[in-house]
Amino acid sequence: MREKLRTITQLLRNAFGRSIGILLSILAAVMVGSIIMLIEGQNPLEIYWLLIKGALGSQRGLLISLQRATPLIFTAIASTLAFRTGVFNVGVEGQFFIGAICGAFVGYAVKLPMLIHLPLTLAAGFFGGALWAFFPTIMRQKLGVSEIITTIMTNYIATFLISYLTNYPLRHTPTTPETPPVQPTAQLAQFVELSEGTFGKGTQAHVGIFIALLVVIVMYIIFKRTRIGYEWRMVGLSFPFSEFGGINLDRTFIGGMLVSGGIAGLGGAVEILGVWREYKDLFAAGFGFRGNLAALLGGQNVIGSTIAALFYGGMEAGALGLEWSAGVPRQLIDIVVGLIIFFMAAEGMWAFVRRIKWVRGSRAVHRTTEDLEV
Amino acid sequence: MTTAVEMLGIRKVFPGVVANDNVNLSVEEGEIHALIGENGAGKSTLMNVLFGLHHPEAGVIKIRGKEVHIRKNADAIALGIGMVHQKFKLVPSFTVAENITLGSEPRHRGIFLDRKAVHDNVMEISRRFGLQISPDARIQDLPVGVQQRVEILKALYRQADILILDEPTAVLTPKETRDLFGVIRSLVANGKTVIFITHKLREVMEISDRVTAMRDGKVVGVTKTTETNPTQLARMMVGRDVLLRVTKTEAQPKDVVLQIRDLHVFDDRNLKAVQGVSFDVRAGEILGIAGVEGNGQRELVEAIVGLRPAWNGEIQVKAQNLTTLNIRQRREVGVSCVPEDRYVRGVALPASIEDNLIVNNYFKPPIAQGPLLKPDVIARHAQELIETFDVRTPSKDVPAYALSGGNLQKVVLARELSAQPDLFIAAQPTRGLDIGSIEFVHRRIVEARDRGAAVLLVSAELEEIMSLSDRIVVLYEGKIMGAIEGARATEEGLGLWMAGITSEGSPEAAGH
Numbered sequence: 001m002r003e004k005l006r007t008i009t010q011l012l013r014n015a016f017g018r019s020i021g022i023l024l025s026i027l028a029a030v031m032v033g034s035i036i037m038l039i040e041g042q043n044p045l046e047i048y049w050l051l052i053k054g055a056l057g058s059q060r061g062l063l064i065s066l067q068r069a070t071p072l073i074f075t076a077i078a079s080t081l082a083f084r085t086g087v088f089n090v091g092v093e094g095q096f097f098i099g100a101i102c103g104a105f106v107g108y109a110v111k112l113p114m115l116i117h118l119p120l121t122l123a124a125g126f127f128g129g130a131l132w133a134f135f136p137t138i139m140r141q142k143l144g145v146s147e148i149i150t151t152i153m154t155n156y157i158a159t160f161l162i163s164y165l166t167n168y169p170l171r172h173t174p175t176t177p178e179t180p181p182v183q184p185t186a187q188l189a190q191f192v193e194l195s196e197g198t199f200g201k202g203t204q205a206h207v208g209i210f211i212a213l214l215v216v217i218v219m220y221i222i223f224k225r226t227r228i229g230y231e232w233r234m235v236g237l238s239f240p241f242s243e244f245g246g247i248n249l250d251r252t253f254i255g256g257m258l259v260s261g262g263i264a265g266l267g268g269a270v271e272i273l274g275v276w277r278e279y280k281d282l283f284a285a286g287f288g289f290r291g292n293l294a295a296l297l298g299g300q301n302v303i304g305s306t307i308a309a310l311f312y313g314g315m316e317a318g319a320l321g322l323e324w325s326a327g328v329p330r331q332l333i334d335i336v337v338g339l340i341i342f343f344m345a346a347e348g349m350w351a352f353v354r355r356i357k358w359v360r361g362s363r364a365v366h367r368t369t370e371d372l373e374v
Numbered sequence: 375m376t377t378a379v380e381m382l383g384i385r386k387v388f389p390g391v392v393a394n395d396n397v398n399l400s401v402e403e404g405e406i407h408a409l410i411g412e413n414g415a416g417k418s419t420l421m422n423v424l425f426g427l428h429h430p431e432a433g434v435i436k437i438r439g440k441e442v443h444i445r446k447n448a449d450a451i452a453l454g455i456g457m458v459h460q461k462f463k464l465v466p467s468f469t470v471a472e473n474i475t476l477g478s479e480p481r482h483r484g485i486f487l488d489r490k491a492v493h494d495n496v497m498e499i500s501r502r503f504g505l506q507i508s509p510d511a512r513i514q515d516l517p518v519g520v521q522q523r524v525e526i527l528k529a530l531y532r533q534a535d536i537l538i539l540d541e542p543t544a545v546l547t548p549k550e551t552r553d554l555f556g557v558i559r560s561l562v563a564n565g566k567t568v569i570f571i572t573h574k575l576r577e578v579m580e581i582s583d584r585v586t587a588m589r590d591g592k593v594v595g596v597t598k599t600t601e602t603n604p605t606q607l608a609r610m611m612v613g614r615d616v617l618l619r620v621t622k623t624e625a626q627p628k629d630v631v632l633q634i635r636d637l638h639v640f641d642d643r644n645l646k647a648v649q650g651v652s653f654d655v656r657a658g659e660i661l662g663i664a665g666v667e668g669n670g671q672r673e674l675v676e677a678i679v680g681l682r683p684a685w686n687g688e689i690q691v692k693a694q695n696l697t698t699l700n701i702r703q704r705r706e707v708g709v710s711c712v713p714e715d716r717y718v719r720g721v722a723l724p725a726s727i728e729d730n731l732i733v734n735n736y737f738k739p740p741i742a743q744g745p746l747l748k749p750d751v752i753a754r755h756a757q758e759l760i761e762t763f764d765v766r767t768p769s770k771d772v773p774a775y776a777l778s779g780g781n782l783q784k785v786v787l788a789r790e791l792s793a794q795p796d797l798f799i800a801a802q803p804t805r806g807l808d809i810g811s812i813e814f815v816h817r818r819i820v821e822a823r824d825r826g827a828a829v830l831l832v833s834a835e836l837e838e839i840m841s842l843s844d845r846i847v848v849l850y851e852g853k854i855m856g857a858i859e860g861a862r863a864t865e866e867g868l869g870l871w872m873a874g875i876t877s878e879g880s881p882e883a884a885g886h
């Protein structure tokens with residue numbers, strides 16, 4: 001009985017502690033943001049209200065939120081998958097871009113009926129991203145090089161490689177470094193196109209959001225209901241335990257990384273096919289990093305990360321709206337958004353560090369269990 | 375005789391637990407007083423109150439007959455109380471002398487540490503109490519037994535004459551335990567008073583003058599050691615009758631299941647840890663591997679299970695060569711194991727009980743169907759094992775870290791035994807467990823044997839080896855020192871082998 005009570009209180013304390021942490025970080029960010037706004041001579045209450053209204057207050061705002069969230073859902077799920085197998089995949093950024101350029105290339109260079117062309121293009125994105133995750137993974141498994149270092153390196157390589165490709169071999173116009181436009185057969189329709197202008201005017205929201213949500217659902221089921229999902233979860237929770245239980249660590253880990261990279265790459269392709277329809281060099285950086293943050297924010301689980309990505313998208317949409325309607329400088333909004341993310345991510349990061357301590361090396365585990373053994 | 379320590383009506387509450395509930399403890403001057411109780415009974419809490427680390431909600435403490443108010447640790451130290459904690463509190467990178475004097479260094483002309491004075495002082499104390507030590511060695515280089523000696527010296531250096539030892543033997547080898555008992559006796563001979571916390575009854579019987587038993591935060595009995603016996607003490611601690619010695623029938627050994635020939639295995643430092651070991655284990659018998667820890671047991675088990683390559687030699691289970699198989703394949707041949715690192719390999723602490731229970735069968739029917747898991751089967755599987763193995767848990771969904779050591783071990787046992795193994799390896803299966811859980815684990819091991827499994831029991835506890843094993847093999851420095859039938863083994867004989875001494879000089883008689 002006493003034991004039961006103890007475990008229950010302990011569980012409550014954990015859950016409670018985490019939500020309190022997130023709440024506190026939001027509060028801290030809002031406060032610091034307010035101070036900055038006051039210094040700038042703005043009314044914080046009004047700005048926060050406009051921010052929320054911009055993101056959620058209209059159909060247009062909502063659609064922009066969704067469109068902004070779409071790529072982030074992919075990168076957040078990709079990061080979450082990696083986190084869950086015990087890896088910090090900073091390479092999501094590069095994998096996203098490689099997926100995007102692969103999608104752009106197959107999108108414009110191939111001529112096929114839509115039914116084949118579109119899936120093929122999306123597959124190109126997926127495999128591009130997976131390939132980009134392959135090198136750091138192998139380096140880690142075979143040579144023991146930290147994935148954090150190698151994925152940062154592969155991010156740089158991805159940027160330079162794409163700069164080269166869009167400036168030289170794949171260049172379409174002499175004026176700007178960009179690829180030719182993708183064929184209509186490989187495009188993901190925007191809502192405004194589908195409804196012939198009656199729905200979603202002034203937004204670029206596109207059906208890619210459904211692919212994103214499909215990925216979320218599939219990943220959720222994989223984690224909960226499949227053998228490979230169990231392997232990913234267990235390897236992520238404890239290497240030594242999984243090894244002893246007979247799980248093939250190498251295979252599980254490499255598989256997890258490849259799928260993570262693939263999802264990031266798929267996200268890149270979807271973004272190209274739905275919004276940009278051609279690859280502009282440096283079209284928008286930071287999707288991967290923001291996905292990393294969203295995964296941390298979301299507590300490294302599928303649903304949480306998706307919510308965090310949607311939240312993130314909403315904040316960006318709100319910021320855009322603010323700039324248009326209230327003439328508040330965009331930078332101010334960026335600061336506030338950054339602060340919220342910073343404080344919340346710090347919280348999420350802390351949770352991750354705590355978790356990784358359980359996972360890595362028996363030493364850390366020993367210490368924690370000693371403390372448990374009273 | 376006067377009373378050294380008297381604690382009256384002590385009450386200490388932690389959120390959700392009453393750790394000490396109206397506890398009375400009385401310790402005579404110059405005695406060795408054993409404080410016993412299962413894990414969580416409140417022993418450490420009571421001693422932390424005495425040592426000024428916890429503040430009781432109620433209660434009175436008297437030292438040498440005078441009521442005292444211990445508000446902080448320094449008060450307790452000033453009253454001549456010293457404590458060696460369950461987890462040592464030494465600085466690994468400091469030397470022995472530095473650790474001993476930390477916080478009360480003798481100074482030489484103001485601010486400079488007087489190293490010579492420190493050295494001499496430490497040597498003097500260590501001579502007086504027979505605590506051999508080299509003051510300039512670094513803690514990180516010392517074995518646990520010696521580190522503990524440093525902790526004791528540290529207390530003595532601060533002029534403690536009431537010394538609390540919190541489960542000092544939990545981390546020691548049999549030899550180190552014997553040395554510690556020698557030290558304790560010399561302390562008492564020098565007029566010190568010792569409070570000795572343990573839940574090992576043999577130790578209580580051997581060393582203590584009087585015993586106080588605790589259960590669930592309350593004192594449930596105080597007695598002179600000469601007027602009690604282990605069975606009675608166990609009943610006090612657990613609150614019901616406990617079988618201290620497993621009852622088991624004569625073994626009915628059948629075919630050879632595990633056959634090991636000339637096995638050589640390297641350890642993590644690339645030294646040869648197992649050197650040419652050969653033995654057999656038959657279906658329906660328990661082979662006990664005795665030996666002081668660190669004599670190749672870990673490497674031997676890891677080589678059989680597949681966590682570590684065998685450098686040379688044969689490992690066969692049911693006439694099938696294991697050395698080329700991976701861990702999963704070996705498990706499929708019929709190998710199961712309760713690993714010695716319960717918290718590291720035995721369970722994934724943050725994973726649910728349910729998930730912990732399927733790591734050896736999640737990939738095959740009935741748990742899985744193709745690539746899919748079957749949640750209802752998994753839930754039923756978990757529920758069944760929790761019931762049959764009496765795992766005390768609020769639900770199958772709580773993380774493993776929420777369970778006590780004993781219940782965690784039941785989870786490991788449940789998983790490994792539910793595979794119906796042909797070869798069942800139990801490595802240090804009861805280390806750190808309390809009596810109730812030990813009894814349970816022992817019963818399950820014997821049951822596995824009676825079901826027809828070949829059981830390989832590896833343990834540093836001689837008592838456990840002797841009470842369970844049908845045959846015993848002693849490992850010393852990676853070699854088999856001797857083998858003997860369980861019924862004919864004596865503690866002295868095994869002890870000699872464990873120390874590397876062969877009497878008849880035929881260590882090769884191993885295995886048969």
Ligand SMILES: Nc1ncnc2c1ncn2[C@@H]1O[C@H](COP(=O)(O)OP(=O)(O)O)[C@@H](O)[C@H]1O
Nearest residue numbers: 374388391393412413414415416417418419420
């Ligand atoms: N610092 C603490 N905070 C909360 N609970 C504690 C603390 N220390 C001990 N407890 C609880 O008090 C009870 C008694 O613990 P303890 O005195 O360590 O037992 P023992 O030393 O007999 O194994 C246990 O239920 C334990 O969980």
Ligand SMILES: [Mg+2]
Nearest residue numbers: 374417418460
């Ligand atoms: Mg204790």
